[in-house]
Amino acid sequence: MARVPLQAASNGAAWSWSDGVRRRRVGGENGWVVGVVNYTLWASLHTFLVGDFLEFNYLQEFHNVLEVTEESYARCSASNPINLYMNGKTIIQLKEPKTYYFICGVMNHCLLGQKLEVLVLSTLPSPSEVPVPTPTPLHQPSLPPPPLSISSYFKPSLCSY
Numbered sequence: 001m002a003r004v005p006l007q008a009a010s011n012g013a014a015w016s017w018s019d020g021v022r023r024r025r026v027g028g029e030n031g032w033v034v035g036v037v038n039y040t041l042w043a044s045l046h047t048f049l050v051g052d053f054l055e056f057n058y059l060q061e062f063h064n065v066l067e068v069t070e071e072s073y074a075r076c077s078a079s080n081p082i083n084l085y086m087n088g089k090t091i092i093q094l095k096e097p098k099t100y101y102f103i104c105g106v107m108n109h110c111l112l113g114q115k116l117e118v119l120v121l122s123t124l125p126s127p128s129e130v131p132v133p134t135p136t137p138l139h140q141p142s143l144p145p146p147p148l149s150i151s152s153y154f155k156p157s158l159c160s161y
């Protein structure tokens with residue numbers, strides 16, 4: 001057993017990793033749907049790194065996943081997608097440090113907000129740059145913090161919602 005938690009279930013963030021590979025479930029437990037999740041907001045609450053996986057869960061009768069260009073994303077154009085996925089559970093590895101654009105190509109779902117833009121970083125930003133909202137604790141813990149290790153950068157605190 002190298003690294004521990006495979007599921008950060010308590011906060012519903014629905015992401016997991018093992019051996020340093022991180023997988024994010026798009027939209028959390030709602031999945032890839034129309035009219036429920038603000039995917040721009042969802043993406044803003046997460047950090048995406050090269051090598052991470054996105055998992056789109058959806059009903060294939062109703063939705064699909066199109067990777068598109070920035071222009072097509074802005075216009076919600078489903079013509080000439082870069083990639084098209086429609087198997088109901090689409091897992092995509094983010095292999096490059098760039099902005100990826102995804103839309104649903106079914107009817108007007110994209111215009112209704114079923115669109116996702118993710119900025120993929122090559123490395124984690126330094127901790128001081130990560131906007132982690134920290135609730136003010138009522139009592140400061142008296143124990144010293146655990147030693148900082150590489151794996152502690154991957155704790156769900158980066159993905160806290």
Ligand SMILES: [Cu+2]
Nearest residue numbers: 063104106109
């Ligand atoms: Cu859709």
